Amino acid sequence: MVMAAGVRKRFGLLEVLKGIDLEVRRGEVMCMLGPSGSGKSTFLRCINHLERINAGRLSVDGELVGYREAGGKLYELHEKEVARKRAEIGMVFQHFNLFPHMTALDNVALAPTLVKRLGREEARRRGRELLARVGLGDKLDTYPVALSGGQKQRVAIARALAMAPKLMLFDEPTSALDPELVGEVLDVMRGLAKDGMTMIVVTHELGFAREVADTAVFMDGGVVVETGPPGEVLAAPRHERTRAFLSKVL
Amino acid sequence: MSVSEQSEVGAGRHEEIRAVPVRRPGRWVAAVVVLVVVASLIRSAVANKNFQWHLVGQYLFDGRITHGVVITIELTLIAMAIGIGLGVLLAIMRQSPNPVVKWASWLYIFFFRGTPVYVQLVFWGFFGALYKDVSIGVPFGGPVLLHASSNTLISSFNAAILGLGLNEGAYMAEVVRAGLISVDEGQTEAAHALGLSPGQTLRKIVLPQAMRVIIPPTGNETISMLKTTSLVVAIGGVYELMSEGAAIYGATYNPMPVLITVSIWYLALTSVLYVAQYFIERRYGRGFTRSERGRWRARTLALSTGNEHGAGPV
Numbered sequence: 160m161v162m163a164a165g166v167r168k169r170f171g172l173l174e175v176l177k178g179i180d181l182e183v184r185r186g187e188v189m190c191m192l193g194p195s196g197s198g199k200s201t202f203l204r205c206i207n208h209l210e211r212i213n214a215g216r217l218s219v220d221g222e223l224v225g226y227r228e229a230g231g232k233l234y235e236l237h238e239k240e241v242a243r244k245r246a247e248i249g250m251v252f253q254h255f256n257l258f259p260h261m262t263a264l265d266n267v268a269l270a271p272t273l274v275k276r277l278g279r280e281e282a283r284r285r286g287r288e289l290l291a292r293v294g295l296g297d298k299l300d301t302y303p304v305a306l307s308g309g310q311k312q313r314v315a316i317a318r319a320l321a322m323a324p325k326l327m328l329f330d331e332p333t334s335a336l337d338p339e340l341v342g343e344v345l346d347v348m349r350g351l352a353k354d355g356m357t358m359i360v361v362t363h364e365l366g367f368a369r370e371v372a373d374t375a376v377f378m379d380g381g382v383v384v385e386t387g388p389p390g391e392v393l394a395a396p397r398h399e400r401t402r403a404f405l406s407k408v409l
Numbered sequence: 410m411s412v413s414e415q416s417e418v419g420a421g422r423h424e425e426i427r428a429v430p431v432r433r434p435g436r437w438v439a440a441v442v443v444l445v446v447v448a449s450l451i452r453s454a455v456a457n458k459n460f461q462w463h464l465v466g467q468y469l470f471d472g473r474i475t476h477g478v479v480i481t482i483e484l485t486l487i488a489m490a491i492g493i494g495l496g497v498l499l500a501i502m503r504q505s506p507n508p509v510v511k512w513a514s515w516l517y518i519f520f521f522r523g524t525p526v527y528v529q530l531v532f533w534g535f536f537g538a539l540y541k542d543v544s545i546g547v548p549f550g551g552p553v554l555l556h557a558s559s560n561t562l563i564s565s566f567n568a569a570i571l572g573l574g575l576n577e578g579a580y581m582a583e584v585v586r587a588g589l590i591s592v593d594e595g596q597t598e599a600a601h602a603l604g605l606s607p608g609q610t611l612r613k614i615v616l617p618q619a620m621r622v623i624i625p626p627t628g629n630e631t632i633s634m635l636k637t638t639s640l641v642v643a644i645g646g647v648y649e650l651m652s653e654g655a656a657i658y659g660a661t662y663n664p665m666p667v668l669i670t671v672s673i674w675y676l677a678l679t680s681v682l683y684v685a686q687y688f689i690e691r692r693y694g695r696g697f698t699r700s701e702r703g704r705w706r707a708r709t710l711a712l713s714t715g716n717e718h719g720a721g722p723v
Binding site: 260 | 593595596598599600601602603604605606607609613614617618693695696697
């Protein structure tokens, strides 16, 4: 589903990704761990072209992200094509980024109406279903400001699911939450994984990674230090750097 | 609270505190001084025969004055409509990745903010002397779609509208730009991640949120415009409120009652704008306050009493 080969990303002189090679297969859940500044979030943002990569190849479902290759040359994609591809990838942000001027239901129903040209009633019907699925069937007409952090993040997940994505990206979805609200968000994500959603999750929740992930990736300093089943990477890391990080987090 | 209850709570320790407040004689003195000054001002205004209040009563609904009021309202509304439209366009141009478009916007704002609106109005008044005819069509020898002499096309009224509206566009551009950059970047990212196009993101996500920041200074601009319309006296031939007033006292050589009448009308119109702004702010305040519909925030803004964290009566 996602293929990265030699992906590099620079911000000015600072190289944040120094050649990332990773593969995520359909239905797989990959958890990315590592200290802040290691490049996990940047890599995630490259996958739906919120950041453009400087070198290497990155593809989703066999198609390059942000570019088209023909005759040995790369062509930039038009904004509309980029938008069309982004519509197939759901993203959940650390700070929720709900639209504050819309109710929970409008947040969820907006993109299907605008992007998929779904009828307003149909979009709202499916929005109600999705909000019920994340346990917020009673908050349809509530504005984000009146929701708790955990509720906001669940609306954000429903909003991403409303586009029926083939891949979900989670950028530290529980890092901005009070500890007692983390569980309700992880429960929703656990359910998604069980339903076979392909997911890439940047997280510091080791318990979640151990339980749900098929692959755990440990990144540091812009490179992948270690990757493998979470049982190995988290329980018996081979690299000193991974061991040092895990001992601090636990 | 009854006496028996108090004794139950143990030496009344948990009863509501009713302390004697600190005496502040200074406040009383200040209040008395202010009241005396205000009262004496009112007295002098009422007692002074030169104000000629009976004439103010006559002028207030004089046909010439009310006609001026209508023209003033027209000028304000049309010029603000042009100003807001231009302002949105210029603000978006300022954000454009196209350097030519960006610079054009910058240059426009530089020019129209950098010269007095009075000068611009006089300029539009003399436009006919600069260009005898106006043609709209494809430039450099292409077909002409519209052709007219400047004097018919740019009447005094149109010159006033152009002068006020084009000038306002430059100020509104900065107001709108402030609104656009006030919206968190995460909003744009979330919209893009959902597959919204840049245009949809602007219309559905960024602009509606920017409105909350744009409206108060726009209200300010509108009130300012209402009064700036009195400068179209520079063009001549547009009889808005102040010009009508000037014409009246030019004939009677008795300006005081007319000026008071005109001031009363400007104040009345400004009051209407206050009310309009209150309702528009309430509309765009939705989602930014915990109480539904954003009533409370809108109310505090309207009354401009700071405290944002108090309990909200709805």
